[in-house]
Structure formats: C-alpha cells, structure tokens
Amino acid sequence: MNTLLYLIPIALFLGGMGLVAFLWSVRNGQYDDIDGASWRVLDDGDDRPDT
Numbered sequence: 001m002n003t004l005l006y007l008i009p010i011a012l013f014l015g016g017m018g019l020v021a022f023l024w025s026v027r028n029g030q031y032d033d034i035d036g037a038s039w040r041v042l043d044d045g046d047d048r049p050d051t
Contacts, residue, residue: 025031
C-alpha cells in the first residue's frame with residue numbers, strides 16, 4: 001500500500017509531462033503536413049539534378 005503513495009504521483013506527473021509535450025508539438029506545427037510525409041516516403045528523388 002505504501003508503494004501506491006509513490007507510484008500514483010509519479011504516474012500523474014509522467015502523464016502530465018506527456019500531455020505538455022503533445023500540446024507543445026501541436027502548437028509548433030509538428031502535425032501540419034500529415035499527407036506530405038506519406039508522399040515523401042514514396043519519392044525516390046530521380047527528379048533532382050545531378051551535381
């Protein structure tokens with residue numbers, strides 16, 4: 001029972017940190033171009049000029 005007194009606040013803190021990190025990433029535009037990333041995976045880069 002004593003371990004729950006430690007584990008519950010730790011779990012709440014880690015969950016809060018995950019929520020803060022998610023909200024930070026949303027505000028900084030990490031999820032703006034969802035479709036573009038899937039098309040970039042398929043691009044093989046043949047249209048780039050040789051240097």
